[in-house]
Amino acid sequence: MTTEEKIFNAARSVFQQKGYAGARMQEIADEAGINKAMLHYFFRSKEQLFKAVFLNAFYQIAPQMNEIFNSSDSLFIKIEKFTENYISFVKKNRFLPAFIIQEMNNNPQFVKEVLSNEARPNPAKLIKQVQEEMEKGIIKTMNPKQLLLDIFSMTVFPFAAQTLVKAILEISDEEFEIFLEERKKHITEQIINAIKR
Amino acid sequence: MTTEEKIFNAARSVFQQKGYAGARMQEIADEAGINKAMLHYFFRSKEQLFKAVFLNAFYQIAPQMNEIFNSSDSLFIKIEKFTENYISFVKKNRFLPAFIIQEMNNNPQFVKEVLSNEARPNPAKLIKQVQEEMEKGIIKTMNPKQLLLDIFSMTVFPFAAQTLVKAILEISDEEFEIFLEERKKHITEQIINAIKR
DNA sequence: TTTTAGTTTAACCATTTGGTTAACAAAAAT
DNA sequence: ATTTTTGTTAACCAAATGGTTAAACTAAAA
The missing domain is CATH 1.10.357.10 (Tetracycline Repressor, domain 2)
Structure with a gap:
């Protein structure tokens, strides 16, 4: 599984359970087991990551x-x-x-x-x-x-x-x-x- | 309408539209037309205010x-x-x-x-x-x-x-x-x- | 008229949070 | 073999956010 996939899966899990407002970028990073900066490296912003998941x-x-x-x-x-x-x-x-x-x-x-x-x-x-x-x-x-x-x-x-x-x-x-x-x-x-x- | 009622009504409106995580104490204060400190004066915390509304x-x-x-x-x-x-x-x-x-x-x-x-x-x-x-x-x-x-x-x-x-x-x-x-x-x-x- | 209790505000504080940066490592391209 | 691109991290930053404080104000009680 590529890092991007790890992020996406973790994001899906967190966003679906807590919603956009309740989700934390750090929590997504933790669940993906990678550094928070990678979220922004691959998806630029919380909003774009969310949009991809949604x-x-x-x-x-x-x-x-x-x-x-x-x-x-x-x-x-x-x-x-x-x-x-x-x-x-x-x-x-x-x-x-x-x-x-x-x-x-x-x-x-x-x-x-x-x-x-x-x-x-x-x-x-x-x-x-x-x-x-x-x-x-x-x-x-x-x-x-x-x-x-x-x-x-x-x-x-x-x-x-x-x-x-x-x-x-x-x-x-x-x-x-x-x-x-x-x-x-x-x-x-x-x-x-x-x-x- | 008492201040407490103003707060409660504003909180209800904001919480119901944005949910707990998406609601902002400042926005509730603004909608109630009062100072943010009053929210805590009457309801102690965001969580307690939310609980009352819910x-x-x-x-x-x-x-x-x-x-x-x-x-x-x-x-x-x-x-x-x-x-x-x-x-x-x-x-x-x-x-x-x-x-x-x-x-x-x-x-x-x-x-x-x-x-x-x-x-x-x-x-x-x-x-x-x-x-x-x-x-x-x-x-x-x-x-x-x-x-x-x-x-x-x-x-x-x-x-x-x-x-x-x-x-x-x-x-x-x-x-x-x-x-x-x-x-x-x-x-x-x-x-x-x-x-x- | 003075206390006193409750109400209200502006300024402030500590923490959280989304996002950035600079250094570094690994892989690809030359 | 060396440069370049891509991937990765730790440290950092500014803004937002929930919450506090101390002082000012108000109105009712003494």
């Missing part, structure tokens, strides 16, 4: 989503694939959703920069598909964006609000693993039951 | 929830009341959910402290009620905690991930207001359609 995180999730959004599967299959895919991925990157959401809320100016890229999550095609299936009478009529937000909410929220959710529902760390696995199927069933005619 | 925020939401959780209404009515109530409240306190979630993730040690209070959101009774309605055959059988998390997710997530949601679904600030109003009924319908036999 964009990487974002563009790691987005393409996966778009692949499903834009595939030729039926809506029901897409919902199933999305929950399955997303939960499996985020299980391996536990802090990602909370991190992205937190930093987008704290630095709304990022939004434009991040979403100008072609790799942004773009549900346009999926929305069109939902509308078509409504017109065909396959599913109930509703605002497609509300439906999309339902799926998104049910899938992402348990990770984004992890600490709170575990505490309120009194779920231990081990139980949470099982709970998430169970949730893949649960979300799919709930959504399909809710919208099918 | 606990206040938390205990503002929790009792409302419990009131609904523990009422004698039927499940369907409770769901309706919860979404209606929560969305209306949070519309007036836009940064609350993201703030609470962010700080609980960043300082998990808070969890014990916050949730030891009797004012914590406690869905135990609601879970029992769900189980009973399942046994009676009124609603489909499923893990009650999954169902609770569904309701919670669909209601809270749009606020917690506000910036992201608006950006991805391409909803303007004004449209978002209407969208949220529409969402009250939408969530209720979706959930009830999903679980009713």
